[in-house]
Amino acid sequence: MKKDLILNKNYLSYWLRQLRKEMQLIGPMRGFKGDFVFKSIGQIHEISLDCPASAPLPKEFVFPHVEEMFEKVFSEQEIKDLQNNDKRIIFGIRPCDMSAINLIDRFYSSKFESSYDLAHPNRKSEDSYYMARRRNTVFISIGCNNPDPTCFCNSVGTGPFLESGFDVQLTDLGDRYFVQTGSKAGKTITNSYRYLFEEAQRQDYDDQYEIMLSALTKFEKRINLEETRQKILAGKVRDSFWEWVSTRCFECGGCVYECPVCTCFNIVERTETDKSPRPPLRAMAFTKGGQGGIKGKRIRIWDTCFFKGFTRMAGGNIPAEKKVMRTKRWWFHKLLYYPEQFKRFGCVGCGRCTITCPGRIDIATISQKIKVEIK
Amino acid sequence: MTGSNNNIYMPFKAVIEEAIDMGCNVKFFKVIPIPPHPPLSKGGRGGFIDYIPGQFFMVSQWGAGEAPISVTSTRGLQRHIEFAIKKVGAVTTVLHKLKKSDTIWLRGPYGNGFNADAAKKRDVVFIAGGIGIVPLRSLINFIQMHKKQYGKIFLLYGAKNPSEILFKEDLKAWNKKGIEITLTVDVKDESWKGNTGVVTGHLDRVKTDFKNACSYICGPDIMIEKTMKELTSRGMPDRQIITTLEARMKCGIGKCGQCYHGIEYICTNGPVYTYEEIKKRRVYGP
Numbered sequence: 001m002k003k004d005l006i007l008n009k010n011y012l013s014y015w016l017r018q019l020r021k022e023m024q025l026i027g028p029m030r031g032f033k034g035d036f037v038f039k040s041i042g043q044i045h046e047i048s049l050d051c052p053a054s055a056p057l058p059k060e061f062v063f064p065h066v067e068e069m070f071e072k073v074f075s076e077q078e079i080k081d082l083q084n085n086d087k088r089i090i091f092g093i094r095p096c097d098m099s100a101i102n103l104i105d106r107f108y109s110s111k112f113e114s115s116y117d118l119a120h121p122n123r124k125s126e127d128s129y130y131m132a133r134r135r136n137t138v139f140i141s142i143g144c145n146n147p148d149p150t151c152f153c154n155s156v157g158t159g160p161f162l163e164s165g166f167d168v169q170l171t172d173l174g175d176r177y178f179v180q181t182g183s184k185a186g187k188t189i190t191n192s193y194r195y196l197f198e199e200a201q202r203q204d205y206d207d208q209y210e211i212m213l214s215a216l217t218k219f220e221k222r223i224n225l226e227e228t229r230q231k232i233l234a235g236k237v238r239d240s241f242w243e244w245v246s247t248r249c250f251e252c253g254g255c256v257y258e259c260p261v262c263t264c265f266n267i268v269e270r271t272e273t274d275k276s277p278r279p280p281l282r283a284m285a286f287t288k289g290g291q292g293g294i295k296g297k298r299i300r301i302w303d304t305c306f307f308k309g310f311t312r313m314a315g316g317n318i319p320a321e322k323k324v325m326r327t328k329r330w331w332f333h334k335l336l337y338y339p340e341q342f343k344r345f346g347c348v349g350c351g352r353c354t355i356t357c358p359g360r361i362d363i364a365t366i367s368q369k370i371k372v373e374i375k
Numbered sequence: 376m377t378g379s380n381n382n383i384y385m386p387f388k389a390v391i392e393e394a395i396d397m398g399c400n401v402k403f404f405k406v407i408p409i410p411p412h413p414p415l416s417k418g419g420r421g422g423f424i425d426y427i428p429g430q431f432f433m434v435s436q437w438g439a440g441e442a443p444i445s446v447t448s449t450r451g452l453q454r455h456i457e458f459a460i461k462k463v464g465a466v467t468t469v470l471h472k473l474k475k476s477d478t479i480w481l482r483g484p485y486g487n488g489f490n491a492d493a494a495k496k497r498d499v500v501f502i503a504g505g506i507g508i509v510p511l512r513s514l515i516n517f518i519q520m521h522k523k524q525y526g527k528i529f530l531l532y533g534a535k536n537p538s539e540i541l542f543k544e545d546l547k548a549w550n551k552k553g554i555e556i557t558l559t560v561d562v563k564d565e566s567w568k569g570n571t572g573v574v575t576g577h578l579d580r581v582k583t584d585f586k587n588a589c590s591y592i593c594g595p596d597i598m599i600e601k602t603m604k605e606l607t608s609r610g611m612p613d614r615q616i617i618t619t620l621e622a623r624m625k626c627g628i629g630k631c632g633q634c635y636h637g638i639e640y641i642c643t644n645g646p647v648y649t650y651e652e653i654k655k656r657r658v659y660g661p
């Protein structure tokens with residue numbers, strides 16, 4: 001019990017300033033138009049501690065929207081691996097997002113789940129780009145004393161405070177932070193500046209407990225995803241219901257782009273010429289020697305199962321052609337397949353899709369509808 | 376650096392030893408990988424890459440992109456890795472421009488591959504539609520090589536028209552070796568004296584006890600579906616009906632999500648499935 005620490009709020013910026021000397025510091029800050037973003041921090045005072053829980057998405061730093069994979073100068077034989085190994089510290093990530101990253105870790109580091117790959121039974125298949133970034137990133141997460149009205153992490157067990165799965169977790173106790181370390185990396189960044197921290201006392205533990213209880217009472221949403229899952233499994237949610245849901249979908253992809261759990265991507269190729277530094281998307285008429293350009297990049301980019309092209313094959317055959325199939329795919333992936341594969345929902349209750357979805361068919365709203373309308 | 380690091384997306388180089396136009400927009404490639412290349416697993420002797428029939432490689436050309444392409448060669452029979460690639464779009468068009476001694480990039484082998492053991496001691500019925508002969512060729516040769524362990528071998532192969540029948544040399548060789556071949560085309564021309572119509576219409580020519588035989592199917596989706604149903608109605612158990620499915624895939628290793636169907640990643644759990652498995656995973660729908 002004695003291992004937790006206390007950090008006086010006055011020391012926070014000093015601590016972060018020191019850490020920034022060792023690695024890139026990322027934190028939430030206000031953008032030009034007043035919205036919040038996670039960004040590389042230049043001045044410590046730019047960090048917005050009042051940022052709402054579910055506003056920006058820090059997933060970008062371990063799984064960027066666009067990741068450059070390889071570069072090749074066409075006249076040369078070798079290729080350059082563009083894997084990013086920068087050391088980063090991400091300050092202010094919320095427990096739901098931290099839980100999502102823990103889930104992505106399991107997915108991207110998982111072995112071939114092959115029923116029988118006869119030639120290579122134990123081949124590793126770790127996603128190199130994600131894991132390289134992940135191994136070089138330390139997270140300082142902050143528990144949520146004041147959850148947003150859209151949050152329902154407490155219903156899925158991913159917040160508002162974490163018991164494990166964090167590097168460092170801070171709890172705001174008013175004038176000081178309650179500091180827990182949950183990993184080797186977390187211990188390193190606190191132990192190196194141990195003189196800034198005090199040992200937590202009985203009173204601190206009591207205060208932290210109080211804060212936690214009070215946070216739990218502030219949730220406005222109670223979403224029972226397990227009940228929804230059971231109803232789907234029992235076949236109670238009929239296709240006509242999914243049809244209705246899908247008619248409200250604009251296929252904007254917002255729910256996937258904003259979701260801290262989604263991991264799907266596309267791989268495309270770009271070529272650069274002397275004249276156009278802005279590369280055209282994929283050179284069609286390229287052959288050996290680089291007629292289409294002098295340099296090419298293979299990049300990967302977020303993709304969305306709500307887009308029709310997501311499953312498009314050669315000859316234009318689209319397996320998930322109907323919108324309802326894509327709607328179901330999203331729901332089934334999050335509520336049926338994730339639990340089967342990882343014993344967890346593919347949703348951490350961050351509520352972002354509730355904020356984003358213009359059709360109001362986000363996971364919370366529809367789950368609630370299923371609860372009320374489908375017996 | 377190529378192939379020597381841990382980046383699973385890193386392709387390795389291969390040299391094209393032969394590139395032959397097979398007609399009807401299909402080009403045949405014989406390639407030799409240049410070491411170092413991963414993975415040389417337990418069977419990968421003598422610097423050769425180990426793979427089994429039904430597996431595929433991500434084949435690429437820089438500037439164009441990657442495409443999943445099945446092996447059509449059989450390890451132990453051919454020294455090279457062989458592909459037959461149909462020109463259908465952006466990547467395959469660029470691949471078609473490659474000639475002898477050009478470099479081609481590969482990643483793999485991926486996928487589960489055909490379980491040839493399922494057919495041991497049984498009659499084997501291969502059913503191919505169009506380009507579907509490509510992955511089956513690898514398995515036909517494999518089973519032919521070990522034919523003592525199997526019963527009679529049949530091949531039922533349908534193409535759109537006579538000129539789209541691929542691997543005519545192989546067909547002759549197989550015929551000589553005792554494989555019973557039935558060819559059929561959708562549209563005949565003057566030269567064609569043989570069968571017409573879809574493959575399922577010619578199953579009567581396969582003189583076997585369907586309950587005990589094992590079947591490997593590859594072709595367009597509709598053909599696969601029809602054939603599986605037809606075989607079922609002839610009493611073949613679901614477990615002995617084996618097919619290989621196609622899906623859009625970008626990574627080949629269960630990460631990009633594009634081939635995700637139900638709980639299955641077709642690239643890693645598949646692309647080869649028994650009818651039994653297909654029915655089971657369809658429980659979930661999309």
Ligand SMILES: Cc1cc2nc3c(=O)[nH]c(=O)nc-3n(C[C@H](O)[C@H](O)[C@H](O)COP(=O)(O)OP(=O)(O)OC[C@H]3O[C@@H](n4cnc5c(N)ncnc54)[C@H](O)[C@@H]3O)c2cc1C
Nearest residue numbers: 313314442443444445459460461464465466467622623624
């Ligand atoms: C396991 C497997 C084995 C295959 N084996 C062969 C083979 O031996 N010979 C052969 O000719 N073809 C084979 N194909 C199909 C081949 O991969 C596609 O024809 C090819 O990817 C089309 O790419 P494109 O860029 O030329 O077409 P486009 O239509 O321009 O493709 C656009 C994009 O969609 C993707 N895409 C399109 N169709 C497919 C598809 N069917 N599968 C996966 N991704 C697709 C491509 O990667 C491309 O980026 C196989 C497919 C799979 C899944």
Ligand code: SF4
Nearest residue numbers: 259347348350351353
């Ligand atoms: S499904 Fe919606 S609420 Fe759940 S984690 Fe994704 S964005 Fe957040």
Ligand code: SF4
Nearest residue numbers: 262263264305330333
């Ligand atoms: S399939 Fe859809 S819901 Fe599942 S991870 Fe991919 S984008 Fe997200």
Ligand code: SF4
Nearest residue numbers: 249250252253255357
């Ligand atoms: S955010 Fe809503 S409208 Fe947009 S793709 Fe997702 S479900 Fe459809």
